[in-house]
Amino acid sequence: ALAIDEKIGYPDYLNSNNVTQLEEDYAQVKQKNLNLKRSF
Numbered sequence: 001a002l003a004i005d006e007k008i009g010y011p012d013y014l015n016s017n018n019v020t021q022l023e024e025d026y027a028q029v030k031q032k033n034l035n036l037k038r039s040f
Contacts, residue, residue, distance in 0.1 A: 013021040 011021070
């Protein structure tokens with residue numbers, strides 16, 4: 001049990017200071033939300 005990493009299931013880039021990948025991932029989410037708001 002001691003060998004199990006506490007961050008199982010999370011991408012490796014979340015543990016780094018480089019937020020570029022995270023920004024790219026959420027840019028798509030923001031775009032989808034914007035399109036949803038326009039449809040109402």
